[in-house]
Amino acid sequence: MSADAPTFLGMPPFPEAAHEALGNEQLRHNLRRATGTIRDKRAQVIGELDDWEGLRTRAALIKDTALHDLDRHLVELEEQLVARGVTVHWARTAEEACMIVGDIAQSHDVDEVVKVKSMATQEIELNEALQARGIAAWETDLAELIVQLGHDLPSHILVPAIHRNRTEIRDIFRAEMGQVGRAAPEDLTDDPAQLAEASRLHLREKFLRARMAVSGANFAVAETGTLVVVESEGNGRMCLTLPEVLVSVVGIEKVVPTWDDLDVFLQLLPRSSTGERMNPYTSTWSGVTEGDGPQECHVVLLDNGRTRALADEVGRQALRCIRCSACLNICPVYERTGGHAYGSVYPGPIGAILNPLLKGVGHDEQVDSLPFASSLCGACYEVCPVKIDIPTVLVDLRAQVVDAHREDRRPHAEAAAMRAGAWAMGSSRRMALGQRASGLAGAVLGRVSRRANASGRQVLGWLPSPGSAWTRTRDLPVPPTESFRRWWKRTR
């Protein structure tokens, strides 16, 4: 079924992709409702804690410490996992990781796997890679299921189908479930309880049949060789306990040094992501337990650009991310464009920094457009439970994008404008000359402009390109005939 699933490949740069999304009223409506609800819930449960700031600081510190000695913690994690009967694989790239998982599946002769919701496996496009080898990967998280059945792309980290409303979901279930398993009842309505029941019955068949499961992990505890998955629906626990073989694809930045560290994160994560005090299911497992659960466990430790991100002095803090989605839910840009515009499984503010950090600035035009997809309002930084200073990283990445084009033979118009601006602002004399020119223009324009704003100031409703980008939707005040500088000189 994923043969016709779309991919993010070939997505246009952000402004273009956003154009399409902005035209979709239904999407904006769905998003505003959904993000607004989670936002309010989050604010409420965070207000209950005495020392939220203290928790954030501790979490950031734990992650920084872990990242600082990442090699040591990873080796310790490997040792502990191996000692508990786990086979550990190291994957430098998405291709390597997909190959490893596919090989394991083939060695067990399975043609299907059930999946726990996992960002790492979406990042490496595991489903598509397995499909190419004749192995079906069934998403079991409700929202991922909706995306998969709808031949759609995820648009949110936590709720990948956030762009869909109930009616759309009902239609997808009715049309698609029967194609790949147990069909939805004919008379299915858009009542949430009915939708949940339909997916429960559809998925149960798959849980009971599948011999192999694929998961990610929210945390990997080095000291004890423990993987942790937090979830809301219980589908994850089914996948983690029923099949005989369990393969977990884990980004190398997921490691935390000690078991005690979880204490901080298990308080921060549910509150930041779903607005709950505690998530309904927290599964932890350390290797194979004879006669109980999967009897063969694999862990694939995934780099896929993480060491590149780690080498970036400013950007490396992005590796602290625990994928809670709080930055998406608060982001005014995300709220209006939705996730698809970011062209990646990581959308929103974290996506705007993580994608260029993982893939490298200069990867392509789309990736290079992401650091500019922000008004730098800083709401993301304010809510981030691990205190990632996203605006600062964005500005640093912008500089990297600009630097990557400094040697271009034909300089971009923007670069020319910035250089001219910097030249003018490099001396007050030059700036004053510029102001004389704008003052003269203002005198002329003030006479031709036939419109004034509510304060009685003349405004311009039209400018040639690139100013048209402003005046298409906004008026611009006519420049005053006298700058402050001249007024000061004249009157003092």
Add this chain to the structure above:
Amino acid sequence: MRVALMATCLGDTMFPDVAKATVTVLERLGVDVDFPEAQTCCGQPMINTGYLDEAEPVVRVYHRAFADHDAVVLPSGSCAGSVRHQHEIVARRSGDAGLVATVERQAHRAYELSEFLVDVLGVTDVGASFPHTVAYHPTCHSLRMLGVGDRPRRLLEAVRGLELVDLPGERECCGFGGTFALKNAEVSSAMGQDKADSVIASEAEVLVAGDSSCLMQIGGVLSRQRVGVRTMHLAQVLAAQEESA
């Protein structure tokens, strides 16, 4: 204490009335305001667009212009934020230890207007009267980069005759974002539109904020749609001494 006004490039060129109003307020409170003519811009337009090398000479100009002042007052949260939080980045990149030291010594002397009034002068009642219904939009950089908190609100509450009404979703960005307004014009406009809608919903006569750039955005949308709500800078309201009708 030697106090300087930094008019900001936008204020100096496009909104001189805001800079004049800042002078009026400060002088009314007995401050001897200096306007060093060597000043130009804080460099933020270049920095936030990623042109750090280009920003370097501009940052130098700023620190030369204000080298002898104990306090620099800026009627802009984002420019004050840029001086305090971003100049250091530009200086470090330049590799010039002298510039790094200068920025370290001087950057913290930049105050956004409400910070200077409340924290340095210890004043909330600046002797203004402005008998109108006002909604206040806390601009993102004053709110999150500087943490000005309720200072502007306290200043407004002390203005005689002024009725402060709630702005729905006040903490949400207006969508200006510097060159974002051009590079991602459509998203920026959508944000501006929603902000304008909440201004209308507030039923205020006047929308007030501490950044001329954000006011240009919100005012631009309001004016385009011929909504009769005025936009004014905080400094202009604090300078006002209108008698009630």
